[in-house]
Amino acid sequence: MRLLQRLILLLLAIVLPWASARAERSPGDKLKVVATIPDLVDLVREVGGERVEVSTIARGKENLHNVIARPSHLVALSKADALVQIGLSLETAYIPGLLEGCGNPQVWPGGKGFINCSDGWEAIQVPVVLSRQGGDLHPQGNPHMNLDPRAGRHCVKRICDGLSKLAPEWQAEFEARRDAYLAKLEAPEKRWAALGEQFKGRKFVEYHQEYNYFAQHYGLALVANLEVKPGIPPTPNHLAEVIEKMKAEQCDVIVTALWSKNDFVQRVAEATGAKVVELPNMCGGIAGTDTWIEMMDVLHERLAKAFGIPLPEKPAPEAQKPTQKP
Ligand SMILES: [Zn+2]
Known part of the structure; x- marks a missing residue:
């Protein structure tokens, strides 16, 4: 083909x-x-x-x-x-x-x-x-x-x-x-900044070097990448080092995109007991990410959930509000 x-x-x-x-x-x-x-x-x-x-x-x-x-x-x-x-x-x-x-x-x-x-x-x-x-x-x-x-x-x-x-x-x-x-953008940026304040210092591992701008912006601590280098797949030695480092640093979140949620990720998750969190890497891959603002919302929310950070309550859309009974 x-x-x-x-x-x-x-x-x-x-x-x-x-x-x-x-x-x-x-x-x-x-x-x-x-x-x-x-x-x-x-x-x-x-x-x-x-x-x-x-x-x-x-x-x-x-x-x-x-x-x-x-x-x-x-x-x-x-x-x-x-x-x-x-x-x-x-x-x-x-x-x-x-x-x-x-x-x-x-x-x-x-x-x-x-x-x-x-x-x-x-x-x-x-x-x-x-x-x-x-x-x-x-x-x-x-x-x-x-x-x-x-x-x-x-x-x-x-x-x-x-x-x-x-x-x-x-x-x-x-x-x-x-x-x-x-x-x-101003309203979503406020939403993201409020969650982002709570990201500071949180530890994570990622498969590919995709979320580094995001991590740097909020002061997240990247512990390791599963790829040896961008585009170079994990080797057994490298994975063993990552597992050791994750245990030593008590890191329990592994971040992947849809394309990189693979056996290597699964193996490290099993060895460390870490959660795997699948994040969007562009619009449209995950439901509800058609616009860039929606995609960033999902990215912030999924990561917050993985770290156990409570999400602010979203105001119910007008149409979904229960009708007031007299
Ligand atoms: Zn890349």
Whole structure:
């Protein structure tokens, strides 16, 4: 199946540059946007509203370093006005190949329609020396910035700038929508900060280096990673060390994403008696995480529950309130 898909991709890559010369956008046409992850689809919709049509490449349950490029992605990129990505090498497995094959220089790095959301973001865990032996999935530092509680604020600004460059006639509209979203973030940010205060110093282990921005933001204590390095699977020796460390430090929470809830995690959980908590790593993988705000809510709430932190009572929606009887 993968071979067939690769052959189709190869054929399209030969044909598309000749066949698809992207028609110039007429004023008033919607902007066609391809986003690499569903979180960015949500944020592009927030800024672009009715002015954009946006699709995603990665789906919510995938390992972000192992997203499979499909012919439909190549076709979407060949017609796109903009590509919105996280950057920091998060999309290295599939974006360079898709860009090369799509025949649409507008969405190439440096092109008018290339929007890189990590521009201006300070990456953590930037390697001092790059070595293949050290794992090469995070060569520019940790790319999972969409899981930082400040990422929504950062990304909508990059998206607003990028869309405004493409369609200056709608700039005021994009800026108003961006500002409305920034205001909408204030209430959830207060909710998250209240839980986050109680995260400080709590110990956890994670499978892949995915939740490090989140952990750093709140002062959570990361005890160990089950992967030896990003992309290098656990070895028996490494797992034995992790188990010993967890016991010594009385760490009883293991964090995974959907893709990484595997036998290694299970083995460590059994050996230590730790809880396994499955967290979203992007929108859409877990029920109730369609928007970035919802995804962050679920992330905070699941982690709070794992640490035994009580959740504040949610006000009941109006419709669900019992009717007052006279
Ligand atoms: Zn990663």
